[in-house]
Amino acid sequence: MLRILKYVYRHKLSLFIGSLSMLLVIGVDHLIPYLQMVLVDDGIIKKDGSVILPIIGGILAITLIKSVLGYVKEYLYDLVGAKVHEDIKNEMFQHIQSFEFKYFDSMNTGELLSRIGEDVENIWQTIGFGLRLFVENIIYFVASTIILFIIDWRLALICLAIMIPIGYMGTRLNRLLNAGYGKISDHTAEINTTAQQNIAGVRLVKAFAREKHETLKFLKMNRGYYDLNMAQAKTMRKYFPSIEFLTNIALVAMIIVGGYFVLQDTMTLGELVAFSGYIWNLIWPMRMLGWLTDILSKNQASAKKIFEILDRKTEIKNKPDAYTPSLVDGSVEYKNVSFKYNDEMVLKNINLYIPSGSKVAIMGTTGAGKSSILHLIGRSYDVAEGELLVDGVNVKDFNLTSLRTNMSLVSQDTFLFSDTIENNIKLGNPEATMDEIREACRIACCLDFIEELEEGFSTEIGERGIGLSGGQKQRISIARALLRKAPILVLDDATSALDMETEYELLHNLNKRFSHSTTFIIAHRISAVKNADIILFVENGEIVEKGNHKELLALKGKYYEVYEEQFKDFETVESGVV
Ligand SMILES: Nc1ncnc2c1ncn2[C@@H]1O[C@H](COP(=O)(O)OP(=O)(O)OP(=O)(O)O)[C@@H](O)[C@H]1O
Numbered sequence: 110m111l112r113i114l115k116y117v118y119r120h121k122l123s124l125f126i127g128s129l130s131m132l133l134v135i136g137v138d139h140l141i142p143y144l145q146m147v148l149v150d151d152g153i154i155k156k157d158g159s160v161i162l163p164i165i166g167g168i169l170a171i172t173l174i175k176s177v178l179g180y181v182k183e184y185l186y187d188l189v190g191a192k193v194h195e196d197i198k199n200e201m202f203q204h205i206q207s208f209e210f211k212y213f214d215s216m217n218t219g220e221l222l223s224r225i226g227e228d229v230e231n232i233w234q235t236i237g238f239g240l241r242l243f244v245e246n247i248i249y250f251v252a253s254t255i256i257l258f259i260i261d262w263r264l265a266l267i268c269l270a271i272m273i274p275i276g277y278m279g280t281r282l283n284r285l286l287n288a289g290y291g292k293i294s295d296h297t298a299e300i301n302t303t304a305q306q307n308i309a310g311v312r313l314v315k316a317f318a319r320e321k322h323e324t325l326k327f328l329k330m331n332r333g334y335y336d337l338n339m340a341q342a343k344t345m346r347k348y349f350p351s352i353e354f355l356t357n358i359a360l361v362a363m364i365i366v367g368g369y370f371v372l373q374d375t376m377t378l379g380e381l382v383a384f385s386g387y388i389w390n391l392i393w394p395m396r397m398l399g400w401l402t403d404i405l406s407k408n409q410a411s412a413k414k415i416f417e418i419l420d421r422k423t424e425i426k427n428k429p430d431a432y433t434p435s436l437v438d439g440s441v442e443y444k445n446v447s448f449k450y451n452d453e454m455v456l457k458n459i460n461l462y463i464p465s466g467s468k469v470a471i472m473g474t475t476g477a478g479k480s481s482i483l484h485l486i487g488r489s490y491d492v493a494e495g496e497l498l499v500d501g502v503n504v505k506d507f508n509l510t511s512l513r514t515n516m517s518l519v520s521q522d523t524f525l526f527s528d529t530i531e532n533n534i535k536l537g538n539p540e541a542t543m544d545e546i547r548e549a550c551r552i553a554c555c556l557d558f559i560e561e562l563e564e565g566f567s568t569e570i571g572e573r574g575i576g577l578s579g580g581q582k583q584r585i586s587i588a589r590a591l592l593r594k595a596p597i598l599v600l601d602d603a604t605s606a607l608d609m610e611t612e613y614e615l616l617h618n619l620n621k622r623f624s625h626s627t628t629f630i631i632a633h634r635i636s637a638v639k640n641a642d643i644i645l646f647v648e649n650g651e652i653v654e655k656g657n658h659k660e661l662l663a664l665k666g667k668y669y670e671v672y673e674e675q676f677k678d679f680e681t682v683e684s685g686v687v
Pocket residue numbers: 214450451455473474475476477478479480481482521602
């Protein structure tokens with residue numbers, strides 16, 4: 110809670126004026142029972158008309174002041190709540206963006222959405238009215254208790270004695286609810302993950318006719334959520350009636366004992382009237398204790414989860430005096446590089462020097478470690494052993510932004526935003542002109558099909574727009590990467606959905622018009638790799654063959670086996686692609 114208050118403190122002016130309004134409301138509110146006492150004792154009982162009218166006027170004036178200040182108070186607390194909500198949400202989003210790939214490998218999107226959505230929402234609720242009501246009720250309780258003791262300490266003592274068990278129950282309820290809300294929040298995250306994955310993978314679910322199975326899985330999870338909420342409701346059902354019963358007992362005791370004191374002439378009727386007014390300032394906080402502790406419990410559970418994320422330090426970050434070149438030359442060197450995702454070594458002792466401007470192709474069996482070799486250049490992951498150098502400088506000494514803006518990546522899973530084709534491509538270089546965008550598309554062999562669309566580059570794709578084929582998506586992603594004109598270009602199996610001829614044409618365009626960039630291509634067809642300066646064949650995390658097309662054929666090793674397999678069909682060779 111203290112950490113949340115630090116965020117609240119950033120908006121101290123609104124908080125100060127809101128709190129001042131709150132104190133003034135509480136102050137004038139405490140005048141009403143006092144005025145009622147004067148009205149009864151000096152006005153009604155003594156039948157003094159000169160007292161009655163000013164007192165009624167005073168009560169009306171106080172009610173008016175209360176309404177105006179009450180509005181200011183509510184508005185400003187709401188404002189602070191909304192600002193804290195905005196600050197935490199922004200901070201979380203920025204912080205999550207700074208995390209390395211490894212974090213996202215093990216984290217569910219649904220769970221993250223839950224943290225940014227529901228948990229931050231709970232904080233807003235707490236600051237907006239939960240915390241305010243809590244503080245307000247404490248002040249009401251303390252101030253009214255003092256006044257009650259001044260009016261009649263005996264009666265105050267009796268009422269207070271009944272309220273102590275209520276306080277105990279409230280605290281116990283708080284503890285039980287707190288434990289429950291932690292579980293509910295985790296369960297909500299699981300439900301979000303399931304829903305998000307099912308919606309994202311709806312085509313797969315339908316293709317495998319798994320709708321019923323997935324729906325049942327979701328219903329079971331939802332039932333779990335229902336059960337957890339019912340358990341919370343059961344806890345509340347157990348405690349709330351007892352709390353209410355005891356507060357009513359306090360009220361009845363006050364009337365009986367207070368009435369007796371009035372009959373004994375040890376208390377005036379006006380004092381009893383005032384007492385019955387002030388006692389509500391004790392009863393309401395007590396009645397609301399359960400509800401308020403409920404909100405504060407939710408807040409505690411949510412704050413814990415939010416700070417778990419905010420306190421997590423990213424493993425891949427900039428050194429204090431990081432090397433920040435605007436443009437690198439593009440040579441890449443692996444020196445005794447080994448790498449592991451978790452405990453298992455994925456790359457073993459890689460040694461490789463790639464001069465700038467080289468075209469490097471990587472082939473190998475699935476899971477051999479091809480993508481992993483390339484993930485290390487932009488520090489998506491860090492090497493476990495050895496060094497990786499770009500322009501002779503260890504990538505760990507580079508400024509991360511500088512390193513990553515000097516490279517362009519098209520990954521295996523193409524991702525396009527629900528936006529226009531133009532904006533998706535411009536992500537590679539927001540400053541690019543339309544001519545540059547067209548040129549990138551021409552090289553990536555997607556200009557023709559984009560211009561044939563009714564709305565051309567303004568066509569919306571994704572959720573809000575048209576669907577694209579796998580090959581079209583890959584070509585748009587490649588155009589996006591080319592637009593960056595980065596010295597290092599990485600195509601990680603980015604042409605797998607293209608037919609052989611289009612793939613060949615695209616790579617031919619690249620060689621011709623992107624000769625300045627050091628280019629890495631992971632591909633499976635000999636036609637795609639044969640023109641590369643260096644071809645690497647990877648197996649079990651090691652480079653087992655290295656050379657150009659001719660050299661590797663002469664070696665009659667793994668590469669040659671693939672060549673033979675792919676070109677035993679004479680016609681393909683005849684087509685001129687190879
Ligand atoms: N994010 C990850 N977390 C843990 N292990 C991973 C991760 N990504 C890949 N691996 C494992 O590392 C090994 C190498 O994977 P990598 O993706 O580099 O292979 P690849 O040669 O590119 O395969 P493919 O051709 O199928 O894409 C595999 O055994 C794979 O299971």
